[in-house]
Amino acid sequence: MDRLTQPEVILDTRKPLAGKTILITGATAGIGLAAALALASKGAAILGVGRSEERGAQAAADLRSASPGVPIHYFTADLAAQRQVRRLGEEILQYVTAHHNGKLDVLVNNAGVFTSWYTATEDGFETVFAVNHLAPFLLTRELLPLLHAAPAARVLTVSSRSHRNTRIFWGDVMLRRFYNPLLAYKQSKLANVLFTAEFNRHLSGTTRVRAYAIDPGLVNTEIGLKNNYGVVRWVWNQRRKQGVDPSIAAKTIAMVASRPKLDPADGLYWRDCQSIAPSRYALRADESAKLWALSEGLCGLADNNSW
Numbered sequence: 001m002d003r004l005t006q007p008e009v010i011l012d013t014r015k016p017l018a019g020k021t022i023l024i025t026g027a028t029a030g031i032g033l034a035a036a037l038a039l040a041s042k043g044a045a046i047l048g049v050g051r052s053e054e055r056g057a058q059a060a061a062d063l064r065s066a067s068p069g070v071p072i073h074y075f076t077a078d079l080a081a082q083r084q085v086r087r088l089g090e091e092i093l094q095y096v097t098a099h100h101n102g103k104l105d106v107l108v109n110n111a112g113v114f115t116s117w118y119t120a121t122e123d124g125f126e127t128v129f130a131v132n133h134l135a136p137f138l139l140t141r142e143l144l145p146l147l148h149a150a151p152a153a154r155v156l157t158v159s160s161r162s163h164r165n166t167r168i169f170w171g172d173v174m175l176r177r178f179y180n181p182l183l184a185y186k187q188s189k190l191a192n193v194l195f196t197a198e199f200n201r202h203l204s205g206t207t208r209v210r211a212y213a214i215d216p217g218l219v220n221t222e223i224g225l226k227n228n229y230g231v232v233r234w235v236w237n238q239r240r241k242q243g244v245d246p247s248i249a250a251k252t253i254a255m256v257a258s259r260p261k262l263d264p265a266d267g268l269y270w271r272d273c274q275s276i277a278p279s280r281y282a283l284r285a286d287e288s289a290k291l292w293a294l295s296e297g298l299c300g301l302a303d304n305n306s307w
């Protein structure tokens with residue numbers, strides 16, 4: 001039979017993620033929006049999270065026009081505030097239960113910030129640590145019931161090459177005594193890999209959910225233009241010109257989200273669609289366990305450890 005008389009065959013090839021539900025934080029700009037576009041084009045239902053309702057509505061419209069017929073829904077939450085992360089988790093639980101059979105196939109923890117000056121969140125935590133590490137930690141915990149319900153769910157957390165050549169500053173994790181924007185960002189991106197490795201150690205015996213870290217490379221986005229001094233904005237404007245388009249970075253996210261068979265033994269840390277070794281520090285089980293315990297405490301989960 002002619003291929004053209006078998007549209008369902010053609011459809012299967014073009015929409016390999018039809019029936020999958022993928023949640024992406026920071027899906028209103030940059031790498032997150034590009035990943036949403038890439039995954040929607042493969043047929044996945046996209047749930048996006050942004051801090052601005054207006055930018056969320058615009059991103060949803062862009063996705064619907066690029067991939068007509070694919071289910072798209074955006075949520076609004078400021079991930080700097082744990083109260084909002086918890087409220088977001090509840091909204092997603094209700095929405096996914098009502099519209100997506102109560103299962104989430106992939107969670108992409110992508111939202112991130114780089115800020116020139118020290119700011120504290122309403123919970124009293126340093127903002128970069130709160131948005132880049134504590135929010136993914138807490139949101140992943142809140143969404144575990146949906147991830148458990150999927151056949152083999154994945155948690156992707158967008159880290160960075162910046163996680164190398166640094167450490168967790170245990171004496172002053174919030175960098176209250178001496179804030180350095182680069183150190184704050186590097187520490188948070190190291191925390192992303194430590195979280196990923198510890199998630200697999202912690203949950204592999206009890207669940208099929210597996211975690212992976214993504215290194216998008218240098219990407220031409222506006223991350224260094226938001227909440228930053230003039231000189232930092234100028235430097236980032238020069239530097240980002242060397243970066244790739246967000247659609248290139250999104251390919252690694254799409255690959256790790258959609259590869260049919262994948263296990264952390266195949267690679268924990270992915271860049272340019274290939275697994276590479278993260279820093280040795282990022283693989284230290286003592287450090288990841290210590291960060292896990294600290295994060296549970298800071299997210300108010302320590303008394304009710306049900307991971």
Ligand SMILES: NC(=O)c1ccc[n+]([C@@H]2O[C@H](COP(=O)([O-])OP(=O)(O)OC[C@H]3O[C@@H](n4cnc5c(N)ncnc54)[C@H](OP(=O)(O)O)[C@@H]3O)[C@@H](O)[C@H]2O)c1
Nearest residue numbers: 026028029030031051078079080111112160218219221223
């Ligand atoms: N660009 C690079 O070269 C590079 C390299 C390595 C790693 N990364 C990582 O890639 C991820 C995405 O960065 P990007 O370069 O694509 O930056 P971006 O263009 O600024 O996008 C960041 C996204 O996160 C959202 N966001 C920021 N703070 C938030 C908050 N408090 N609550 C909810 N959403 C928030 C932003 O919303 P708005 O649209 O409202 O700003 C935006 O959607 C980050 O984790 C970053 O660390 C980037």
